[in-house]
Amino acid sequence: MNFNKIRSMHFPNDVYIGHDAIYNVTDVVRKNLKNGTVLVITGNKTYEIAGKKVLELIADFKYKLLNVRDASIDTLENIKKEIKNCKIGLVVGIGGGSKIDLAKKTAADLDVPFISIPTAPSHDGIASPRASIYDGKSVLSVEAVMPTSIIADTSIMLKAPYRLAVSGASDVIANITAVADWRLAYRVKGEEFSSTAAIISEYTSKELIENSSMIQPGLEESIWLITKEILASGTAMAIAGSSRPASGSEHLFAHALEILGKGSSFHGEQVAMGSLLSMYLQGGDWKLLYSTYKKIGVSTNIYDYGIDKNIAIKALSIAHRLRPERYTILGETDLNESVAEKALKITGII
Ligand SMILES: [Zn+2]
Numbered sequence: 531m532n533f534n535k536i537r538s539m540h541f542p543n544d545v546y547i548g549h550d551a552i553y554n555v556t557d558v559v560r561k562n563l564k565n566g567t568v569l570v571i572t573g574n575k576t577y578e579i580a581g582k583k584v585l586e587l588i589a590d591f592k593y594k595l596l597n598v599r600d601a602s603i604d605t606l607e608n609i610k611k612e613i614k615n616c617k618i619g620l621v622v623g624i625g626g627g628s629k630i631d632l633a634k635k636t637a638a639d640l641d642v643p644f645i646s647i648p649t650a651p652s653h654d655g656i657a658s659p660r661a662s663i664y665d666g667k668s669v670l671s672v673e674a675v676m677p678t679s680i681i682a683d684t685s686i687m688l689k690a691p692y693r694l695a696v697s698g699a700s701d702v703i704a705n706i707t708a709v710a711d712w713r714l715a716y717r718v719k720g721e722e723f724s725s726t727a728a729i730i731s732e733y734t735s736k737e738l739i740e741n742s743s744m745i746q747p748g749l750e751e752s753i754w755l756i757t758k759e760i761l762a763s764g765t766a767m768a769i770a771g772s773s774r775p776a777s778g779s780e781h782l783f784a785h786a787l788e789i790l791g792k793g794s795s796f797h798g799e800q801v802a803m804g805s806l807l808s809m810y811l812q813g814g815d816w817k818l819l820y821s822t823y824k825k826i827g828v829s830t831n832i833y834d835y836g837i838d839k840n841i842a843i844k845a846l847s848i849a850h851r852l853r854p855e856r857y858t859i860l861g862e863t864d865l866n867e868s869v870a871e872k873a874l875k876i877t878g879i880i
Contacts, residue, residue, distance in 0.1 A: 540659060540676040541768050542646075547757055549750065552580065552683040555647070556587045559620065562643045562678055566619030568593040571609070571633040576625040576649045580686050584624055584647065594618075601628035602664040609636050618642055626650040626694060627797070631661040631674075638674040646677035650690030651698040651756045653797050654776055656680065657764030662797075668789045676768060680761065684753045692747040696826045697798030699738055699745060699756045702763050703822060704780045704801045706735040707808035711778030711858035714812075719857045724770050731766040731775035734759040739818065745826045779811070779849065779858035780804030786845035786852060793835035803830045806877040807846060811859045816877055832879055839880045846870035 544561075546554045559568060568591050572581040577597055585595065594616055598605050609632065618640055623633025624647040637644030638661075648656040655662060661674040687695070709728045716723035738745070738759055745752045766775040783804030784797060792800060802823050809816035823830050832842045847870045850860035863869065874880040 537771055539768050539771060541765065542657070542677050542680050544679040545682075545761060546680070547682040547684070547761065548754065549685050550683060551681050552583055552647070552686060553587065555584055555622075555645070555681055556590075558645055558679045558681065559588050559591055559622070562645065563591060563620045566592075566617035566642075569613060569616070569618045569621045569633075569636070570595045570624065571598055571621065571629055571636065572624040573597060573599065573629050576629060579689055580647060580649050580683070581624045584622065588622075598629065598632055600664060601631040601662060603666065605632060606635060606639075606663065610639075620645065622647060624649060626652045626690060627655060627662075630656055631663060634659075634674040634677070635661040635663060635672065643678035644675055646680045648680075648682055648687065648757075650687055650694040651682070651753060651760055652690070652694040653698050653701045654760050654763050654767075656682070657761045658767050658773065658776070660773055669785075671773070676764075682757045682761070684750050684757065687753045687757065688748070688750050692827070694796070695753060695756055696745065696828050697796040698760060699826060700798040700802035700805075700823060700828050702734050702756070702759045702776075703738050703819065704735070704805035704808075705731040705763055705766075705776050706739075706819075707780045707805045707812060707814070708774070708776050708778035709735075710812050710814065711808065711856075712774050714859060714862070715857040718862075721857065724775075727766040727770035727775045730762055730769070734763045734766070739822050742822045742825045747827075774856075778856070779808040779860045782849035782852050782856070782858060782860060783807055783845055786849040787837065787841070789852075790845050790848075791837060791841045793832070793837040795835035795837065799828060799830075799835065802828050803832070803842075803877075803879050806830055806879060807873050808859055810873055810877050811863055820878065830877070830879055839874075842874055842880055843867050843870045846874060
């Protein structure tokens, strides 16, 4: 049989992480802007935290600043209208999550390079090729582009609320259940599998679990550690060419909560709860995950987020239907509502 396997992998060209990394933005823009205008997408708060500084550093280039709000299809349309008469050569996204998503999707639509400048290590989207966009009903994970460059300044990200940082840490810790689901899909469904991507992804989770006592409020090293593992997780996704190494049944549960009612919970917090359920159903050490989340200060109890018990039960019982092509442990389990309730109770989520 002839060998005909082919795969494409897209990695960022330049990654700067650490104290005062922001000062590299001038060189990064110079390197990536062939011609036209730099489109800078940020929000009001993130403008104050980092946007202002970035504009100072790229003052020699022609730029257009857009202060936007939520990552929705409407906002994307507004961005398109605003730049109708500009020739955009590069997009810079500065923010915690939604601004990065909007900038990433805009760059993908314009087919220009994208520079990711996260102001918080709040989820793994700061270094992934996918964007979460609200379509008026629920949040969709859409294909965008891998950032051409990532500038993660730990002194800036330290200023973000600690809750955002540990939310990002949880998103990475949960890679362990995502990989277990991927291995299962490989065995049961013959899904394409990359051992390299799987091992990197598992490693990021284990690093955070083993070093969880280093994750504390006000510590720049904590931000460094979380961001480093988010970047490595992005590498695993780039190798796999999909979000598989970082998104399994725990993300399906998070997605179900997004649809049914997530209360005040952040993405990483939903994923943390999801990973306890996944690990329990996979027969793994969910108690280790539980104690890790507790140690870093992430609640895995729905009542802390104002989520109703019946919503959590429903979320777990419908999660497997949300992305049928993504086979996970939920497809192996006969998850009627009473089984779901039992799993939620045992893991302390309800
Ligand atoms: Zn995630």
